[in-house]
Amino acid sequence: MADSLERLTAEIVRCERCPRLVEWREQTAANPPRRYRGEEYWGRPLPGFGDPDARVLLVGLAPAAHGGNRTGRMFTGDRSGDWLYAALHRAGLANQALSEHRSDGLRLADAYITAVNRCPPPANKPTPAERDNCLPFLARELALLERARVIVTLGSYGWDGTLLALRERGDAVPRPKPRFGHGAEVIAGPYTLLGCYHPSQQNTFTGRLTEPMMDAVFARARDLARRRAEP
Numbered sequence: 704m705a706d707s708l709e710r711l712t713a714e715i716v717r718c719e720r721c722p723r724l725v726e727w728r729e730q731t732a733a734n735p736p737r738r739y740r741g742e743e744y745w746g747r748p749l750p751g752f753g754d755p756d757a758r759v760l761l762v763g764l765a766p767a768a769h770g771g772n773r774t775g776r777m778f779t780g781d782r783s784g785d786w787l788y789a790a791l792h793r794a795g796l797a798n799q800a801l802s803e804h805r806s807d808g809l810r811l812a813d814a815y816i817t818a819v820n821r822c823p824p825p826a827n828k829p830t831p832a833e834r835d836n837c838l839p840f841l842a843r844e845l846a847l848l849e850r851a852r853v854i855v856t857l858g859s860y861g862w863d864g865t866l867l868a869l870r871e872r873g874d875a876v877p878r879p880k881p882r883f884g885h886g887a888e889v890i891a892g893p894y895t896l897l898g899c900y901h902p903s904q905q906n907t908f909t910g911r912l913t914e915p916m917m918d919a920v921f922a923r924a925r926d927l928a929r930r931r932a933e934p
Contacts, residue, residue: 708847711840712750715821720836724822724829731768731823745775748822751844752777753815758928759796759921760851761787762841762861764901765820765829772823775805777816786902787816787857790914794921813928815851817844819864834864841868852931853924854894858901859883866891885916888923895927 719725732746749766766772770781778784779802788809791797796814801807820829820837829837845851845868856862862883870876874892881889887898899912899920906912 706843706847708751708755708844711843711847715748715750715840718748718821718840721822721833724820724824724833727825728768728772728822731772735769735773739769739773742773744773746772747775749775749777749818750821751815751817753811754813755815755848756850757811757813757815757848758850758852758931759814759924760845760848760854761814761816761857762854762865763816763818763857764827764860764864765818766823768823774803776802777818778802779804782904782907783902786907786917790902790917790921793914793918794925796921796925813925815848817841819861819868834867838864838868838871841865842872845869845872852894853897853928855897855899855920855924856883857899858903859898861901862887862896862898865896869894885912886920886923895931897924897927 728746732744749771763778767781770784771777771779774780778787784802788797788802789800791814792800796812798810802809819834819841821840854865856865866876866880869891876891877889883898885898885900889896897920899917900906902912
């Protein structure tokens with residue numbers, strides 16, 4: 704059977720490869736904080752989200768325990784997502800600036816969002832084994848998103864995980880491993896990788912990541928995607 708994003712999504716949602724993460728995501732869903740009591744949590748691994756014909760791919764760390772794990776969509780329902788989708792909207796890659804739940808009408812244009820890990824890890828720290836269990840999903844996603852040419856990695860974990868997934872696919876990855884940094888740019892296989900600080904509150908509240916900084920990364924991503932798509 705030919706692979707497809709639909710088939711991959713079904714496999715991701717059923718995944719139970721990491722017992723620690725299965726326990727954590729289900730425990731979190733069963734015992735939410737007071738502000739989310741009464742809501743039905745997604746409580747399963749998260750597939751990617753966006754335009755299947757996207758030329759720009761975004762790769763994060765993992766869903767947030769009370770963000771994606773609650774809403775069932777990447778970067779949705781938490782402050783990081785509020786910052787990210789506002790930037791995507793300003794860049795013309797999303798039809799609205801807010802992502803609140805799976806039925807809110809949000810659509811991405813020429814962009815697709817995924818993550819290295821599909822379950823929320825305790826303290827936002829997956830183990831190397833948990834990362835490696837998820838890498839085949841990202842490698843298959845890359846293969847299925849045939850038009851993707853630019854990968855924006857949100858944070859150093861997304862950068863490193865993407866390079867590992869590309870290596871697993873057999874793509875030419877520079878050695879020594881390119882260093883992550885905001886605005887870092889490197890060719891890896893058929894893609895241009897762009898580094899962007901993660902839109903976590905730790906970065907946005909302290910000013911380490913500002914709106915103009917993120918806008919500049921997405922402007923560069925759009926420009927590169929157009930250039931690399933030209934014959």
